Amino acid sequence: MDKPTRVLIYEDNADLRASLSQLLGGSPGLELAGALSNCTQAEADIARLQPDVVLMDIDMPGITGIEGLRRIKATTPGVNVVMLTVFDENDRVFDAICAGADGYLLKKTPPAKLLEAIGEVRAGGAPMTPAIARQVLKLFPRVPPRAVPDESPANLSAREQEILGLLVEGYSYKMIAADRGISLDTVRSHIKKIYEKLHVRSMTEAVSKALRQGLT
Template sequence: MSIAVSLSNEFRNSLEPMTQSPIKIVIYEDNPDLRESLSVLLRGSIGFELIGAFVNCEQVAKQIIELKPDVVLMDIDMPVANGLKGLKIIKQIAPKVNVVMFTVFEDNENIFEAICSGAVGYLLKRTPPFRLLEAIQDAHNGGAPMTSSIARKVLQMLPAQQRITESNDYKLTERETEILNLLVKGNSYKMIADKCGISIDTVRSHIKKIYDKLHVHSQTEAVAKAIHERIV
């Protein structure tokens, strides 16, 4: 993945305004060029604070306890101690830390293990820089950012259910169906708000109602169910 050294003012200004403290981020990535590019991107972006960047997860417990990050951006294939091992350790010692996998692997085995071990997001390294920043923000705000191709694979891991369900069986409104469709396509809350001409708070309100109607508790479950049952 090629990360731009800095974001344009247009990209920076289009991010959701940060009214709270910057999101504290730790990176685990063994590729030195990519690690440096990610570091430059985060240091140069308003609302984000890079507090650590490491080559592997050998000292992950000590680092997480000392640094107390909000979000961890985690590679999988690293020497000595890989990202899946690091993820499991983080969820044991600091379960509230949001771990987003950032990897080239898109096989079911790695996806399944990461999700079952507590990852809140799964992004491929071809993710554009602007989308990566939005994904980190989404994870911090309770979302479950995923590359769209990964979201589709998630449905393969769910128990077999009735595959064809009309959206009106769940009594989704036209707006809720529209927003669910945008979620399935990988749009962030900010992007949905822009496309629908509504505020981010209104998007969150609609998504909460969607969760209630679909009987799910997360964005990952909602997207997987929407695809699996062909709701959108």
């Protein structure tokens, strides 16, 4: 039997923290590792609670979620961190992605979508709500590959370019499968090849590189 995915919540709003705790605690395949109001002891929290996924509020007193994200990624890069925010139009989206966020969701994301996002990030994806994905498109200037001399062309196939373009637009794996009429396993196979060709390890890295090199 597969081990449940352990999820740690950082959220300073007590009501939302309780709501998220109840949702995660009652969901099959998930286990609530902890629910904390701040990330001032992020490194120690991770070592003690051993989460697989962290849901990180971006605005907290003391230490911001972005600083907490940086600390977690510096010590335990294998832990997936999904940022939660009420905002979708500010440069903190850019800061969080540059700091290594594995996903970026609005707090108003429906519960079913939030649970799907946790599964997606564990499968190697980087869930983003469409509004966030649109902001990402604006944050990274499109430049031709020749303007980035230290990076060689990716030599993506036409299908791989299509799928990368959908990732950039914020599509989930399931949405890509439905849009292109292919199976989830086929989507995962294409994305694995995209990662290999782009020499990246996450969807945020792939999106960043695609936008910088004008690959989509």
